[in-house]
Amino acid sequence: MAEKIKALTKKQLETLKNKLLEEKQSLVFNDKNGAAELDLALTNGGDDVEQSISDYNNSHQLRFRNREVFYAKKIDKALKKFDTDEYGLCSDCGCWIKFERLMARPTAEMCIVCKEESERDESNSFIGRQSKSLGKVVDLTGMMA
Template identity: 35%
Template sequence: MVATLAVDQEKLARIKRSVGDDYVPSDDEEYMGEQQLDYFRMLLLEWKKSIHDAAENTLQSLQDGPLREADLNDRASSETDWGIELRTRDRQRKLIAKIDSALRRIDAGEYGYCEKTGDPIGLRRLIARPVATMTVEAQEAHERREKISRDD
């Protein structure tokens, strides 16, 4: 994992140099052209790095040892806080898998296109949710089908 993080850091630095800090994708340019793909790769790598950093801080806090409060209410509160923190880290672990999948789609030339319809997902949606795999319409249809099957 450390080797992967080092490679990601190296890619991130290279992409930042090529894209620049003030670049924002626009509808005036070719959809999912090289510069847009580099921008989203940078966005995803930065997001992944921030998640790893937060997880490392949590791990360090756990290794430092839990505080043992004398008061039962304080102890219960601390344990609840740790539980919430660990659930958050678990959700972020799953998010890293989605980020890695999006990075693979960039490498494969499939990023930015709906996995169901093949239509462009759209820049605004991808900026808001870089791991999106479906257009808004396809996602809504998927969620409706999911809700119907849950209700049965």
């Protein structure tokens, strides 16, 4: 039987909100650094190896920026939940998420039981898998021929 989780205290909520704000502030590619300021290296006149290295570095810089933009959106979504007193509630079962889980992952939207069940269902389903980072359905039916 699942244990009953108590609502978060005001002190816990304040701690978690500060943690979210600190994480958002610590992002390398925050709002101050737009796409134009990425300082992507453009190699003109270099040989193929230099161009390949430049392309490789640029793609990684863009990938990291995209990941941070995605994470910043998750942080903003979590911060908005403080205004509606929904922060810390599991989006699946409606129960409270443990403080320890939220300290480890302050953008968590599901309690550990629901998250584990969701991941189990996802890993057991070949058709209709979802991208964990983008939340988009991945169509694998075209691969079956």
